[in-house]
Amino acid sequence: MKAVTVETMRKMDETAIHTYGIPSTVLMEHAAMAVCGYFLAHIEKSKHVLIVCGPGNNGGDGFALARLLVQEGYTHVQLHCCVDYGHMSLDEAVFAKVANSYQIPCSHSEERKDIEQLIQDADIIVDALFGTGLSRTISGFYDRLILQINLADKMVISIDIASGIHGNSGQIMGCAIQADITLTFESYKLGQILYPGSAYSGKIIPLSIQMPKAIEQMAEGLLVLEDDLVKTLLPQRSSHSHKGTYGKALMIGGSKEMHGAVTMAAKAALRSGIGTLTLFVPDCITLLLASKLEESMIIGAASEDGFFAHDAITALKRILSQYDMIIIGNGMGRNEAGKELVRTVLESDRPCILDGDALYETGKITAALQRPYPTILTPHVKEMSYLSGHSIKDIQQDPIAVLKEFLRKYPFSTVALKDAHTIIANSQQMYLNLAGNHALAKGGSGDVLCGILAGLFGQSKDALTSAACAVYVHALTADLLLQDEDANSILPNDLIASLSETYQILREEE
Numbered sequence: 001m002k003a004v005t006v007e008t009m010r011k012m013d014e015t016a017i018h019t020y021g022i023p024s025t026v027l028m029e030h031a032a033m034a035v036c037g038y039f040l041a042h043i044e045k046s047k048h049v050l051i052v053c054g055p056g057n058n059g060g061d062g063f064a065l066a067r068l069l070v071q072e073g074y075t076h077v078q079l080h081c082c083v084d085y086g087h088m089s090l091d092e093a094v095f096a097k098v099a100n101s102y103q104i105p106c107s108h109s110e111e112r113k114d115i116e117q118l119i120q121d122a123d124i125i126v127d128a129l130f131g132t133g134l135s136r137t138i139s140g141f142y143d144r145l146i147l148q149i150n151l152a153d154k155m156v157i158s159i160d161i162a163s164g165i166h167g168n169s170g171q172i173m174g175c176a177i178q179a180d181i182t183l184t185f186e187s188y189k190l191g192q193i194l195y196p197g198s199a200y201s202g203k204i205i206p207l208s209i210q211m212p213k214a215i216e217q218m219a220e221g222l223l224v225l226e227d228d229l230v231k232t233l234l235p236q237r238s239s240h241s242h243k244g245t246y247g248k249a250l251m252i253g254g255s256k257e258m259h260g261a262v263t264m265a266a267k268a269a270l271r272s273g274i275g276t277l278t279l280f281v282p283d284c285i286t287l288l289l290a291s292k293l294e295e296s297m298i299i300g301a302a303s304e305d306g307f308f309a310h311d312a313i314t315a316l317k318r319i320l321s322q323y324d325m326i327i328i329g330n331g332m333g334r335n336e337a338g339k340e341l342v343r344t345v346l347e348s349d350r351p352c353i354l355d356g357d358a359l360y361e362t363g364k365i366t367a368a369l370q371r372p373y374p375t376i377l378t379p380h381v382k383e384m385s386y387l388s389g390h391s392i393k394d395i396q397q398d399p400i401a402v403l404k405e406f407l408r409k410y411p412f413s414t415v416a417l418k419d420a421h422t423i424i425a426n427s428q429q430m431y432l433n434l435a436g437n438h439a440l441a442k443g444g445s446g447d448v449l450c451g452i453l454a455g456l457f458g459q460s461k462d463a464l465t466s467a468a469c470a471v472y473v474h475a476l477t478a479d480l481l482l483q484d485e486d487a488n489s490i491l492p493n494d495l496i497a498s499l500s501e502t503y504q505i506l507r508e509e510e
C-alpha cells in the first residue's frame, strides 16, 4: 500500500480506465461496493443513514452506495444533494438516476432548518461531498453544511477523503468534515496523513476498488509500512554467525543528568540484535551505567560539570576506527565538547546514527553531512528545522519537499523524520509509518527507537531498511502494549521489555 498525491491517484484512475479499459462507472461501483462491505460488517441495517453528495465523482460514490445499501436491506437511507443532473459529473449523474429509480429519498434543499432536520434524524452521516477533486476554498452552502455536520454529535464516515482536506498538503480548504472514519480507495492520499488533515480523517481504512495490481505497484508514492512488508525487510540472522557478524557498535552519549537516555538506547540495541556494544560516556556516570548494563562494555571519557569535557575528543579519535558503526547523541547534552565529538564522528569514515543532542550540534556543522558514508539521522520536526534551516511550520506543511531538498544536498544520508506519522527516506525512496500511538509521546521513547535502529543496522548494514524497520518495530510494540495497558502507563522501558514479542510476530511465517 502506498500514500500518493492527488495527481498520482488521478493517473492511476486514468490508467485503469484508458489502458485497461475498465469503465469509470465500474470503478465507481467497486468503490461503492467496498464501502457497502464496510457497512455490512460494522453498521446495523436499522440505522438511519444520511448520505450527503457533492457535485463530482465523490458524490457519485455516495449515490451508488445508497442503492447498494437499500439492496442489502438497510431500511433508512436518505440522500442529500443540491445539484441537478446537469451540474453533476457524468458518472455521478448515472448513479443519481439509478438511486432515483429505486425511489431512495433525496433532499435538494439548501435551507438551514431542512438540513438540520436531516442531520437530526440520522444515526450515521456519509460524507460524499468532495474527494480528490477539491480545487478551491469551500464557501457558501457547503461551508454551512460542513459546519452543521461537525456540530451534530453523529458518527461521520467520509468517502475517500474527509471533505475539505487538500489531498496533497493536508491543509484545510476553509473548513473540513471532522470524520470518525475515512474509507479511502486503493491508496492513502498524502493529505490525510499530513497534519492537520490527519486530525480530521479519524481512523483511515484503505479499501480496494479492484484496480489492476500493477497500477499501484508502478505508482509513485510513499510505501506504507505494514507487517508483510517489514517481514521482508527485517535482517535475517544466520546459524553460521558470530558476534562480529552483527556489528561492533560504539554508542556515545550520556551525561550526569541524562544517563537514562543512553541506558535505554543501549538496552534497546542489545535487545535488537547488535553484535557487541561499547558505551563511550562521561566518566562521572561510568559506575552508574556499569550497574545497569551488564552486556555492554563501557569506556569512561573525560568529563566536566557532568558532561563530556574537551579531552574526550582525543580519546574518541584514538578508538573510533575500531568500531564498524557509531551512535551518538542520546542524553549527551549540548556543549562545545559534544559538538566536537559529533564533528569527529562525521569526519570519520564510519557509518553513524545521529540522535538527540547530536542532531542539534549537527545543525551547526551541516557541511560535515556531505560525507560519502552512511549517515542516519532521526530528527523530530524541531530537530529537522536545525538541520534543514526550514521553519517548523514549513516542515509540517510539506515534509516531503523538505526531505527531498535535504537528501539532494546530503545524498548519503537517511532520515527518519519523527512525527505521529514518521517518514523514512533516502535519496531514492520513502517509507511512511502509520502504526504507533500516543503512548510513544514520552521522554525516552526516541532513545529506544535509536537503540532499535542501531541493533538492526548492525545486522543489515542497510541504512534505509533498518531505519524503516526500527520505526515500525517501535510503533508496533506500542500498539501491542496498548491492547492490554493504558497509554498513560506504558513506559519506554516497557517497550524494550516487549521487543522480543514484536520480533517474534514479525518473524512468523504466513
Ligand SMILES: NC(=O)C1=CN([C@@H]2O[C@H](COP(=O)(O)OP(=O)(O)OC[C@H]3O[C@@H](n4cnc5c(N)ncnc54)[C@H](O)[C@@H]3O)[C@@H](O)[C@H]2O)[C@@H](O)CC1
Binding pocket: 013, 014, 024, 027, 028, 029, 031, 054, 055, 056, 057, 058, 059, 060, 061, 089, 129, 130, 131, 132, 133, 134, 135, 136, 137, 138, 139, 142, 159, 160, 161, 185, 209
Ligand atoms: N475517477 C475514478 O475513476 C474514480 C473516482 N472515485 C471518486 O471520485 C472522487 C474524485 O472525483 P472528482 O474528480 O469528480 O472530484 P470531487 O468529487 O472531489 O469533486 C469535484 C467537483 O467539485 C467541484 N469543486 C471543487 N472544489 C469545490 C469547492 N471548494 N466548492 C464547490 N465545488 C467544488 C469541482 O468543480 C467538481 O465539480 C474520488 O475522491 C473518489 O471518491 C471513485 O468513484 C473511484 C473511481
Ligand SMILES: [K+]
Binding pocket: 058, 127, 128, 129, 130, 131, 158, 159, 160, 161, 162, 163
Ligand atoms: K468525502
